[in-house]
Amino acid sequence: MDLIFIIxxxxxxxxxxxxxxxxxxxxxxxxxxxxxxxxxxWLITNDLSKTVGRLKEMKDKSRQETIDHITEGLDNKxxxxxxxxxxxxxxxxxxxxLDPAGVVNKLDHIMTSRDMRMKSxxxxxxxxxxxxxxxxxxxxxxxxxxxxxxxxxxxxxxxVGKKTNNFIILAQLQMIIPFLMLQADxxxxxxxxFKKNQPVGDAIGPMVVGKLMLEHEKHDIAVDTVxxxxxxxxxxxxxxxxxxxxxxxxxxxxxxxELIQKENPSLLIMxxxxxxxxxxxxxxxxxxxxxxxxxxxxxxxxIEEAATNNNIPVYAIVVKQTIVEAISIMTKDIAESxxxxxxxxxxxxxERTKPNDKVIIVGVGNTIGVxx
Amino acid sequence: MSLPIMGAPDKKRKKLTxxxxxxxxxxxxxxxxxxxxxxxxxxxxxxxxxxxxxIMISLIYGEEIKKN
Numbered sequence: 001m002d003l004i005f006i007i008x009x010x011x012x013x014x015x016x017x018x019x020x021x022x023x024x025x026x027x028x029x030x031x032x033x034x035x036x037x038x039x040x041x042w043l044i045t046n047d048l049s050k051t052v053g054r055l056k057e058m059k060d061k062s063r064q065e066t067i068d069h070i071t072e073g074l075d076n077k078x079x080x081x082x083x084x085x086x087x088x089x090x091x092x093x094x095x096x097x098l099d100p101a102g103v104v105n106k107l108d109h110i111m112t113s114r115d116m117r118m119k120s121x122x123x124x125x126x127x128x129x130x131x132x133x134x135x136x137x138x139x140x141x142x143x144x145x146x147x148x149x150x151x152x153x154x155x156x157x158x159x160v161g162k163k164t165n166n167f168i169i170l171a172q173l174q175m176i177i178p179f180l181m182l183q184a185d186x187x188x189x190x191x192x193x194f195k196k197n198q199p200v201g202d203a204i205g206p207m208v209v210g211k212l213m214l215e216h217e218k219h220d221i222a223v224d225t226v227x228x229x230x231x232x233x234x235x236x237x238x239x240x241x242x243x244x245x246x247x248x249x250x251x252x253x254x255x256x257x258e259l260i261q262k263e264n265p266s267l268l269i270m271x272x273x274x275x276x277x278x279x280x281x282x283x284x285x286x287x288x289x290x291x292x293x294x295x296x297x298x299x300x301x302x303i304e305e306a307a308t309n310n311n312i313p314v315y316a317i318v319v320k321q322t323i324v325e326a327i328s329i330m331t332k333d334i335a336e337s338x339x340x341x342x343x344x345x346x347x348x349x350x351e352r353t354k355p356n357d358k359v360i361i362v363g364v365g366n367t368i369g370v371x372x
Numbered sequence: 373m374s375l376p377i378m379g380a381p382d383k384k385r386k387k388l389t390x391x392x393x394x395x396x397x398x399x400x401x402x403x404x405x406x407x408x409x410x411x412x413x414x415x416x417x418x419x420x421x422x423x424x425x426x427i428m429i430s431l432i433y434g435e436e437i438k439k440n
Binding site for chain 2: 196197198199203207210211214244245328329330331332334335336338369370371372
């Protein structure tokens with residue numbers, strides 16, 4: 001058969017036979033115009049179905065790992081598993097923000113109540129556990145709950161998109177799936193780390209401040225939060241961090257508020273882990289201005305308000321890392337940044353304060369696996 | 373066959389081995405070993421054989437095993 005390619009203005013022909021041309025060029029073109037979106041929807045649905053399946057596997061595995069961790073050495077496993085399944089469905093209703101004045105206090109109240117309830121229920125369920133193991137159980141349950149939540153949200157949008165044959169919903173879900181899978185991956189790795197009480201990347205703040213606290217007397221200042229007094233270059237330094245080695249972030253907001261009232265410092269330095277951008281190096285240390293603290297915003301609000309009302313400059317030192325590194329075992333690059341951060345703290349204190357001044361240094365982050 | 377049209381996460385996951393670094397608080401002599409349950413950063417372990425000061429866990433971190 002003679003194949004002749006004639007490409008003219010608006011006239012694409014593959015052979016000289018018009019019937020074959022119609023079958024090869026125009027028919028598929030017409031089909032793609034009419035059914036192209038349906039084909040794309042089918043491809044996306046297929047892709048999402050695999051991802052939802054993978055998420056389900058990961059979620060079931062995290063539930064099983066949680067069960068194994070908390071029922072270790074227990075007789076009444078059935079009852080514990082039943083309670084765990086109800087923990088996985090726990091939810092928190094955020095306060096109404098139609099009138100935003102005072103919403104932070106409401107948020108603080110809700111989050112504190114949530115934490116207290118979780119702690120007391122775990123204490124009730126496992127009365128013989130020591131503090132370290134009880135915290136580990138709490139952290140592991142929180143990871144399994146997050147997994148359950150991510151899976152349910154993804155499944156919801158997948159099923160709604162599929163049910164209504166809605167290309168837009170499915171395409172939007174597919175666009176954010178890579179980021180959700182990254183988070184799911186991070187949660188899987190976090191499970192192992194929290195079970196073994198190993199320090200995570202986010203523990204860099206408590207590690208830096210914890211090292212400065214060694215051999216100084218520690219005092220409780222807020223829930224799961226301690227402070228110690230020390231001396232750097234002739235300045236009185238008040239060191240604040242969450243109370244390790246259990247996995248907690250403490251309440252640095254309440255602690256800093258109280259210490260600012262009591263001590264009237266001339267400088268506040270905050271050390272935290274910060275999410276790095278792609279292309280930046282893990283473990284890179286950066287300096288800046290402002291309250292270096294993540295979370296829901298309650299602690300940040302309290303620190304900013306106390307610092308502003310008392311005209312105290314807030315200096316931030318952050319150690320860069322990814323979300324996966326922040327909640328899984330601390331990497332070598334992050335761990336070895338401790339000395340660089342100490343050097344920066346000394347330099348800031350020397351340059352920005354005078355002898356006999358008071359400085360508050362806050363190590364922000366989850367203090368799992370770190371003693372002060 | 374379905375294609376990951378909008379991109380997919382990097383599937384290459386690094387396998388990390390967890391190490392504990394012990395260090396004498398005075399002579400700063402470091403020792404590296406694999407992590408054991410119960411290891412915690414800043415935990416005092418024993419006395420240093422060289423200077424009789426405390427040996428403390430200074431770091432715990434995960435490191436990728438490099439293939440030769």
